[in-house]
Amino acid sequence: MIEFIDVGKTYSNNMKALEDINLRIEKGEFVAVIGPSGAGKSTLLRCINRMHDISEGKLIVDGVEVNSLKGKEIRKFRQRIGMIFQSYNLVTRISVIKNVLVSFAPKLPYWRKVLGLYTKEHKVKALTALDQVGILDKAYVRVDQLSGGQQQRVALARTLAQNPDIILADEPIASLDPVTAKQVMDDFTKINRETNISVIINIHHVEIALEYADRIIGIRKGKIVYDGKAEDLTEENLNYIYKGQTEELQSNEMEGKTDV
Structure with a gap:
C-alpha cells in the first residue's frame, strides 16, 4: 500500500512540482499516471522510491514513512521497489543475463561484488525472469545486439529478478514503435495479474493507458485533477487534465470566438 498525505514537492529553484497530493494505491493495482509534460508525473513516481525527497506531508509505503529512512534503510527499502x-x-557491452544479475549486486558480499561472482540460485532467478518476459533465448546475447523493445524487456526482467513489491515505470514505451510498445505493456499486465x-x-x-490500466490518475500543474477507473475517464476529464478546460469553459471560449 502506498499513501500520499498532503504531499508537496518544491525544488531548490522554488519550482513547485507537487502540491496537496492525497492518494492511496492498494497492493496489486495497475495505475497509469497521465498529464501534460512538466505536470509532475515523474516527480510523483520518484518520490515513492525516495529518488526525490518530498518537501511537505507524509509518504507511507507498507506502513513505513519513507522520508524518515536514512542510509542503509533507504537502500534496503529501494530493493523492494523496481524502477x-x-x-x-542497461550496460550494452555485456550480455543480457549479466545485466539481469546486477539486480542481486546490493545483497552480495563485497568480494563477490568486485569479482562479479553470482550464485547458481541467482542465475536461476535471472533466467526465470527472462523467461517471464519472453526473451530467455537472448540470455547470452550482448545487449547492444537487441532491439529497443527487447532491451526494455531486459530492464523489466532485471526488475522482476529482485522480487519487488512495486514496479514503477517512467515512460517505458516512449521510444518504442506501436507494436513493440504493445508487447511491453502486455508484459506489464501479465506480471501484474500473475504476481499481484x-x-x-x-x-x-492516453489510449494505451486506457487499454491497460485499471485506474487513471491525471495530474496538472502538480495537482491531481482526476483519480478514477479507466472506463470512467471522459473527454471532458481529458480536456481538463491536458488543457485546464471544462466543457463550460470551452463553450464560453467558442462563443467569444463567434462574437469576434
Missing part, C-alpha cells in the same frame, strides 16, 4: 526508465539503464505486484506507470499515450 524502469525510458532509457533502459503493484504497477504504476507514467505514460503519455
Whole structure:
C-alpha cells in the first residue's frame, strides 16, 4: 500500500512540482499516471522510491514513512521497489543475463561484488525472469545486439529478478514503435495479474493507458485533477487534465470566438 498525505514537492529553484497530493494505491493495482509534460508525473513516481525527497506531508509505503529512512534503510527499502526508465539503464557491452544479475549486486558480499561472482540460485532467478518476459533465448546475447523493445524487456526482467513489491515505470514505451510498445505493456499486465505486484506507470499515450490500466490518475500543474477507473475517464476529464478546460469553459471560449 502506498499513501500520499498532503504531499508537496518544491525544488531548490522554488519550482513547485507537487502540491496537496492525497492518494492511496492498494497492493496489486495497475495505475497509469497521465498529464501534460512538466505536470509532475515523474516527480510523483520518484518520490515513492525516495529518488526525490518530498518537501511537505507524509509518504507511507507498507506502513513505513519513507522520508524518515536514512542510509542503509533507504537502500534496503529501494530493493523492494523496481524502477524502469525510458532509457533502459542497461550496460550494452555485456550480455543480457549479466545485466539481469546486477539486480542481486546490493545483497552480495563485497568480494563477490568486485569479482562479479553470482550464485547458481541467482542465475536461476535471472533466467526465470527472462523467461517471464519472453526473451530467455537472448540470455547470452550482448545487449547492444537487441532491439529497443527487447532491451526494455531486459530492464523489466532485471526488475522482476529482485522480487519487488512495486514496479514503477517512467515512460517505458516512449521510444518504442506501436507494436513493440504493445508487447511491453502486455508484459506489464501479465506480471501484474500473475504476481499481484503493484504497477504504476507514467505514460503519455492516453489510449494505451486506457487499454491497460485499471485506474487513471491525471495530474496538472502538480495537482491531481482526476483519480478514477479507466472506463470512467471522459473527454471532458481529458480536456481538463491536458488543457485546464471544462466543457463550460470551452463553450464560453467558442462563443467569444463567434462574437469576434
